[in-house]
Amino acid sequence: MNLYLRYFDKETLVPNVETALDFLYSIPEISMSPELEADIRDYVNSDVLYPKRYKVRQRVYFIIIKTLAASMMDFKQKKALRPILNEKQDLAATAVTRLTENVPGWYEGSLDFKRVVMIPATGKHEYRDTHFVVICKATSGQECYDRIVDYLRGRVDSRSQFPSVKGKNFRFRYLGMWK
Template sequence: MNLYLRYFDQEAFATNVDQAIDFLKSIPEIGMDESLEADVRDYAASDVCYPKRYKVRPRVYFIVIKTTAASMRDFKDKKALRSTPSGEHRENVSPSVVRLNQQQPGWYEGALDFKRVVMIPATGKFEYRDTHFVANVKALSALDCYNRIVEYLRQRVDSRSQFPSAKGKNFAYRYLGMWK
C-alpha cells in the first residue's frame, strides 16, 4: 500500500512510511515529533482505508491517503479505484435514483418540503419557514415532476428560498395514472 501526502500545494507519493515521514520532516511548519511519527506509522500499518487528516494549527491540516496506485500519475488519474471482479468500474446507483428517472408518462402527485423565505411584517426582517407544497403534475417521470414543481415555485417565492434534492427525504411522489 502506497501513501499520498498533501500539505497545501506540497504533495508527495511515498512507497513506504519512511519516505512519507521524510517528506513531512522536510516541511518545518508541520513540526514533526515522535508522537506524530508514531501515529503516521500506526495509520500506515492499520487496515483503515479512509484518508487521515492531521491538524497542524487551527484550521490547517495535512492529509495522508492510502492508495494502491503505482505512481503519482496513476493516483491523479484515479487508476487505483476498486473495481468489480470483471475488471470494469460499476456505477453505484441507488434504486431510488433509478425509480426517479424511470419514464412513466402520466399524472403524479408530488409533495415537497422546502425552506421558504418570508418577511415578518412586525420587524421587516426575513426568516426561513418550513413549507409543505403538494401538487398534481402532468409529467414524464418522477424527476420531471420534481423539476416542474421547483420551476413553478421559483417563479412565485423569494429567490433565497432553498429547495431540497429530488433524491432526498423532502420530496415524495405518487404515480396517479396515465393522462387522457
C-alpha cells in the first residue's frame, strides 16, 4: 500500500511511512512533533482506508491517502480505486443473491416501518415506528418481504411507509423446509 501526501501544490506518492515523514519534514510550514509523527504512523499501520487530514494552522491542512496506485499517474486517473469498489459491489451482489435465492420453506421476516396512526385526543395522524415479525411460507427472502408488505397494506393506513427490501429495516431468516 502506497501513501499519497499533499500540502497545497506539493504532493508525492511514497511507498512507506519513513519516506512520507521525510517529505513532511522537508516542508517548513509544517511543524512536525513526536505526537504528530506517532499519529501518522498509527494511521498508516491501521486498517482505516479513508483519507486523513492534519491541521497545520487555521483552515490549512495536509492530507494523507492510502492507495494501491503504483504511480502518481495511476493515482490521478483513479485506477487503484476500482478493486476496492469491486469488493463492495461483490458484497452487495452477494446480499441481493441471498435475497433472491430460491429456497422454499419457512421464513422468519421482520420489518420496521412507519405506521400512520390517529391520535384520539386531537383527531390528527402521526407516524409511529412499528416493528412487525412474522413466520411465513415462501420460496425466497424477496417473497417473504412481498408477503409481509401485502398483508400489512390491507390492514394499516395507506399512508404508512414501508422500507426497501434491500434496506437495513428488513431482515429475514430461513427456518427450514416445509412438509
